[in-house]
Amino acid sequence: MKADPAGVLTGAHYLDGDFACGEGAMAAGCRFVAGYPITPSTEVVERIARRFPLMGGTFIQMEDELASMAAVVGASWTGSKAMTVTSGPGFSLMMENIGLAAMMETPCVVVDVQRGGPSTGLPTMVGQGDVMQARWGSHGDYEVIALTPQSPQEAFDLTIDAFNLAERYRVPVMFLMDECVGHMTERVVIPEPGAIEVVPRALTAKPPAEFEPYRIDGGTIPEFARAGDGYRFHTTGLTHDERGYPVMSAGCQESCVRRLLDKIQGDADRIVRFEEEGTDDADVVVVAYGITARVARLAIEQARRQGVKVGFLRLIVLWPFPEKRIRELAGSVGAFVVPEINYGQIVLEVERCAGGRCDVVSVTHGGGAVHDPAKITGEILAAGAVAA
Amino acid sequence: MSVAKVGTRTDFPAEPPEHPTAPYLRMERIPHVWCPGCGIGTVVQCYATALGRSGVDLDKASVVSGIGCSGRAAGYLKLDGFHTTHGRAIPFATGLKLGRPELQVTVFSGDGDLTGIGGNHFIHAARRNMDLLVILINNFIYGMTGGQNAPTTPLSARSSTMPFGNFEPPFNVPHLAASSGAAYVARWTCLHIRRLTWTLEEAIQRRGFRLVEVIAPCPTLYSRLNKLGTGLDGMSFYHDNAVIRHGADTRELAIDFQKGIVCGKFVDEEKPTFSELMDEHYGRVLGEKYVPMPASGGWQHG
Numbered sequence: 001m002k003a004d005p006a007g008v009l010t011g012a013h014y015l016d017g018d019f020a021c022g023e024g025a026m027a028a029g030c031r032f033v034a035g036y037p038i039t040p041s042t043e044v045v046e047r048i049a050r051r052f053p054l055m056g057g058t059f060i061q062m063e064d065e066l067a068s069m070a071a072v073v074g075a076s077w078t079g080s081k082a083m084t085v086t087s088g089p090g091f092s093l094m095m096e097n098i099g100l101a102a103m104m105e106t107p108c109v110v111v112d113v114q115r116g117g118p119s120t121g122l123p124t125m126v127g128q129g130d131v132m133q134a135r136w137g138s139h140g141d142y143e144v145i146a147l148t149p150q151s152p153q154e155a156f157d158l159t160i161d162a163f164n165l166a167e168r169y170r171v172p173v174m175f176l177m178d179e180c181v182g183h184m185t186e187r188v189v190i191p192e193p194g195a196i197e198v199v200p201r202a203l204t205a206k207p208p209a210e211f212e213p214y215r216i217d218g219g220t221i222p223e224f225a226r227a228g229d230g231y232r233f234h235t236t237g238l239t240h241d242e243r244g245y246p247v248m249s250a251g252c253q254e255s256c257v258r259r260l261l262d263k264i265q266g267d268a269d270r271i272v273r274f275e276e277e278g279t280d281d282a283d284v285v286v287v288a289y290g291i292t293a294r295v296a297r298l299a300i301e302q303a304r305r306q307g308v309k310v311g312f313l314r315l316i317v318l319w320p321f322p323e324k325r326i327r328e329l330a331g332s333v334g335a336f337v338v339p340e341i342n343y344g345q346i347v348l349e350v351e352r353c354a355g356g357r358c359d360v361v362s363v364t365h366g367g368g369a370v371h372d373p374a375k376i377t378g379e380i381l382a383a384g385a386v387a388a
Numbered sequence: 389m390s391v392a393k394v395g396t397r398t399d400f401p402a403e404p405p406e407h408p409t410a411p412y413l414r415m416e417r418i419p420h421v422w423c424p425g426c427g428i429g430t431v432v433q434c435y436a437t438a439l440g441r442s443g444v445d446l447d448k449a450s451v452v453s454g455i456g457c458s459g460r461a462a463g464y465l466k467l468d469g470f471h472t473t474h475g476r477a478i479p480f481a482t483g484l485k486l487g488r489p490e491l492q493v494t495v496f497s498g499d500g501d502l503t504g505i506g507g508n509h510f511i512h513a514a515r516r517n518m519d520l521l522v523i524l525i526n527n528f529i530y531g532m533t534g535g536q537n538a539p540t541t542p543l544s545a546r547s548s549t550m551p552f553g554n555f556e557p558p559f560n561v562p563h564l565a566a567s568s569g570a571a572y573v574a575r576w577t578c579l580h581i582r583r584l585t586w587t588l589e590e591a592i593q594r595r596g597f598r599l600v601e602v603i604a605p606c607p608t609l610y611s612r613l614n615k616l617g618t619g620l621d622g623m624s625f626y627h628d629n630a631v632i633r634h635g636a637d638t639r640e641l642a643i644d645f646q647k648g649i650v651c652g653k654f655v656d657e658e659k660p661t662f663s664e665l666m667d668e669h670y671g672r673v674l675g676e677k678y679v680p681m682p683a684s685g686g687w688q689h690g
Contacts, residue, residue, distance in 0.1 A: 001688075004687050004688075006679070007687075029686075029688065031681065032483065032486065032487050034479075034482075034483060053678050054679060055679055056680065056681050056682060056690055057681065057686060058486045058487075058681045058686070060482070060486060060662075062512075063508050063509060063512040066476060066509075067478075067482075067509050070476035070479035070480040070482075070509075071480065071482050071486070072483060073472075073483065074452070074470070074479070074480035074483025074484040074485075074487065075483035075484065075486060076483075077468075077470065077487070078487030078488035078689075079488070079685050080487040080488070080685055081686070082487065096473055096476070097473055099473075100472060100476075200688045201688060201689075227450050227470075227484060227488060228447065228468065228488050228491050228685075229447070232447070232468055232469075233468060233469070234463055234468075234469040234470075234471070235470055236470075237472060238471065245417060246471075
């Protein structure tokens, strides 16, 4: 389906990442946003609050992030595409109802413009310390999808992808920006509505008497009925059967939760997305994402000038993690170098997938600034010397 | 002349006639989880009856619950039903209502869920006059977790976490709602069947933030810890000691341990809801450029 022209601001713009994300959401068909102010994410909802009244969308500033996320899950059950926007401290509060969204299989998008943590941390300064929280933050076992843009243009483009993935897999999709991408202003080209592919909410064609909200008739994803269409369905955050009724048993837990994992893990090859360059004969591969990918690119150029064969793997979808590709590369490269603005999070996944077959170097940064490219270059050179 | 003897009739229907409330319930889920003597069941019955009498389109009616004994109500009503997270029924319901404005949304939950963990959402939804009917069952205790102290536990009453009696002042729930901006505020006990049903029927037809508090016994925990007898003893006590005072000043509705409970309708005001205020405001400021959310939902559903 093509985008609703009402939500698409076609043209070339000079936008920051936060505004571009907001435009991406509106282009994707999002018409309900609930949020609570928090730096450095607030510009996303400010943009939406100004534009929504012109396109039949409702923005509500809730009393806190607990309420914002709950309202988003509620709104999504009306069939509306719904989103909330926050940063670290608010992301922590949203974990409760992100778990509910995962359990009820509710499509929605959660934007986290990352700042330095823990706790209140560095409200106005960059961090990438929420990437594990995005995957594991709510209790119990579940899967999400997480995307991470490196520029305002990608903030626009990938927000649309985030909504499409949320619809396709009936999951909460985490949109992990960082303060730098959120606040940097660059050229953003917004296409014509006819050139934007959006996945609408697929509604069941079954009559109410034949519909069960969690029945699987092939595939791994149940059909959806929205509130108010006469289906009179029930859904719950409790472990439930195909009728959406609570069943407190180990057997039901297995069938209910296992599918939440399978529907993402089993389709990971189609969801995983990365950009790869110069890895064919590389001795060293840099793995980076978000703003750090842009800093890493400079470091890679410098290292190449000094003769190191270095490749680049830029992560676009963080979760599910590109396990297969990392495993393949681990057999042919001497080392992975993983810079990130935290004390080593995604590097744990790289290590796990590398399985000891090559070196894995973590290039940490506590937040508040991006890496000095020379620090990454130094690690590439050191790893390259060992590999060669 | 033959006379049919008692005990010899053979014309029984194969199935007993349907219970009048059955069309509103998920009968396949009965029996329910509530204890014998619990007051929640009568409230479900009153709500179902009121729904039927109100004439609302049941296909457009949703019920949202939080967590706890009362929070299980959404699972038994044959409406679009959402059993959500602890304390978050009101914000979930807010999203549901704003996402599809034509829905009739009822929140059905307990005192701990709505005024403890969910207290912030309660006052803000009242402040906004969000178009929600909130049925709050007050049994003075956290029932499902084992009888812990609630924000509504009367002074001196025992709970499992106040084994020597409660010393924390409780909320006066109708006053909390009224002073936060609720458009409709009423209170009954779970044995005021006809009055409660009538009130719920009226409240369904009003708009804005509507609170109906229902006092109910918890025989398993609150009554046992406080030696108050059976569930029926509790219901009768609350009912028989109720003082009906419509229009009472909500400041005077605090509940003391085993004292008379003031019941009635305290607030019934016509005032614009959140959505009406939004539409009116944007319509005035933006004129023809304003595009309200369609009653049937956003974008593809509009």
